[in-house]
Amino acid sequence: MNNTFYGTLIFELSKKGRKGYSLPANEFKQYSIPAEISRQSPTLLPEADEQTVVRHYTNMSNNNFGVDTGFYPLGSCTMKYNPKINEENASHPAFQGLHPLAPACAVQGALEVYYNTQKILSELGGMSEFTLNPFAGAHGELTGLMVIRNYHMKRGDLKRTKIIIPDSAHGTNPASAAVCGLEVVEVKSTADGTVDVEDLKPLLNDEVAGMMMTNPNTLGIFETKIPEIAKLVHDCGGLMYYDGANLNPLLGVCRPGDMGFDVMHINLHKTFSTPHGGGGPGAGPIGVRAGLEAYLPNPQVKKADDGTFYVHYDKDSLGSISGFFGNYAVVLRAYTFLLSAGKEQFAKMGSLAVLNANYIKESLKDCYELPIQGLCKHEFVFNGLIDKSQHVTTLDVAKRLLDYGFHAPTIYFPLLFHEALMIEPTETESKDTIDAFIEVMRKIAKEAAEDPEMVKSAPHCTPITRCDDVKAVKEPKLTYKAYL
Ligand SMILES: *Cc1c(COP(=O)(O)O)cnc(C)c1O
Numbered sequence: 001m002n003n004t005f006y007g008t009l010i011f012e013l014s015k016k017g018r019k020g021y022s023l024p025a026n027e028f029k030q031y032s033i034p035a036e037i038s039r040q041s042p043t044l045l046p047e048a049d050e051q052t053v054v055r056h057y058t059n060m061s062n063n064n065f066g067v068d069t070g071f072y073p074l075g076s077c078t079m080k081y082n083p084k085i086n087e088e089n090a091s092h093p094a095f096q097g098l099h100p101l102a103p104a105c106a107v108q109g110a111l112e113v114y115y116n117t118q119k120i121l122s123e124l125g126g127m128s129e130f131t132l133n134p135f136a137g138a139h140g141e142l143t144g145l146m147v148i149r150n151y152h153m154k155r156g157d158l159k160r161t162k163i164i165i166p167d168s169a170h171g172t173n174p175a176s177a178a179v180c181g182l183e184v185v186e187v188k189s190t191a192d193g194t195v196d197v198e199d200l201k202p203l204l205n206d207e208v209a210g211m212m213m214t215n216p217n218t219l220g221i222f223e224t225k226i227p228e229i230a231k232l233v234h235d236c237g238g239l240m241y242y243d244g245a246n247l248n249p250l251l252g253v254c255r256p257g258d259m260g261f262d263v264m265h266i267n268l269h270k271t272f273s274t275p276h277g278g279g280g281p282g283a284g285p286i287g288v289r290a291g292l293e294a295y296l297p298n299p300q301v302k303k304a305d306d307g308t309f310y311v312h313y314d315k316d317s318l319g320s321i322s323g324f325f326g327n328y329a330v331v332l333r334a335y336t337f338l339l340s341a342g343k344e345q346f347a348k349m350g351s352l353a354v355l356n357a358n359y360i361k362e363s364l365k366d367c368y369e370l371p372i373q374g375l376c377k378h379e380f381v382f383n384g385l386i387d388k389s390q391h392v393t394t395l396d397v398a399k400r401l402l403d404y405g406f407h408a409p410t411i412y413f414p415l416l417f418h419e420a421l422m423i424e425p426t427e428t429e430s431k432d433t434i435d436a437f438i439e440v441m442r443k444i445a446k447e448a449a450e451d452p453e454m455v456k457s458a459p460h461c462t463p464i465t466r467c468d469d470v471k472a473v474k475e476p477k478l479t480y481k482a483y484l
Helices: 050-062 084-090 108-125 137-154 172-179 197-203 226-235 328-341 343-364 394-403 431-450 452-456 469-474
Strands: 129-131 162-166 183-187 208-214 239-244 263-266 286-288 300-303 309-312 380-383 420-423
Touching: 084 328, 108 129, 108 263, 108 286, 108 300, 108 309, 108 328, 137 172, 137 208, 137 239, 137 263, 137 286, 162 172, 172 183, 172 208, 183 197, 197 226, 208 226, 226 239, 328 343, 343 380, 343 420, 343 431, 394 420, 394 431, 394 452, 431 452
Parallel strands: 162 183, 162 208, 208 239, 239 263
Antiparallel strands: 129 286, 263 286, 300 309, 380 420
């Protein structure tokens, strides 16, 4: 076995003849599988008793880090606490037992939840209509860009194949645009971290389908020139797309629809507190302004004049982008969160997230380099340690944080700074936790100066120590057989 792999594999606990089950005798008639499709050699399966299996997976789960185990200030990811009442509702048997092909008359309650969530999100985003079908933020981006493309195509305006994206954008923006068949045109940021309007102007012409913006952007800075930018893009015939993965600090304070955006997505798994990590499950609902509703993906959930809910398939729709209605259990969690928090709390959530981020930033800026000064929103970016004389990098700081029991912030993103360290505390952390984090970050800065090797060789206290990140990506070993 490759000795860089951590942990015991269940295969290694296997003992011939051990069993973790005892099934009753089979009362049914036996059929034999035809030789041409039957297996020629036995499968490689571990043989273990139930207790061994339970211990194995329980021990494995103890190596996980999550919001439920500790502080997780992963910038751009909004790792807020996920209240357990959300889980309770999502696992309620009445919802769990739903069949996606059940007739609308039999699932009025489920459709009502869906419809109400669409309405609440429309109100929060300042949009006319929402769909909950997309499975993730990136999937929402793709769906939103398909709406934009369909809008131009239905008008016979086929030249519009370019999409403008700021250099600070999340990597999913250009990726979604490429998947949608659009050509990405990059617009630069100014020294204050916002979109450079002078750089934008010459990029605008009749080939532009639209522009994607994130606000606050990935540097945690509020884009102040949106009205001017939206006017420029609209005047040249393009539409404005709002990447709402960072909506948290704006909740209940201002709305993308009022700023001039035509299409937007929201990450239910960030702003609306449904658990995420490791790639899912998530939901990236998209909203559109009045006039674009018909383009939304099918199926669409609507309310009839008599108050009943029905499923609508629109002929102008861009088609289906998910099986049935998307990740319904994620919607349920978000709906529970929305109702249990209540409208009045939203503005408080965003403000607290902003306060927490600024508190950390101000408390650490004498040790860590702050390239963009001034007030941030929900997150901010350091450019590594101020003292770079010992060559202690952002990666080293991130690894050392693990020794102290904190999840590392986002590192080396956004790409605007070489040593980017992006911190987002969210509103759900107590001052005690945040103070403990600040203290550790200061301690690491001190260690970097006095005992740099200690930081460079971190982590020392985790189940696996420093691994080769590049090799792990380039040579993933995902099956047991790969280690034989
Ligand atoms: C998280 C994020 C996305 C992508 O969302 P996923 O659900 O991970 O696909 C897009 N843009 C920004 C700014 C984000 O933070």
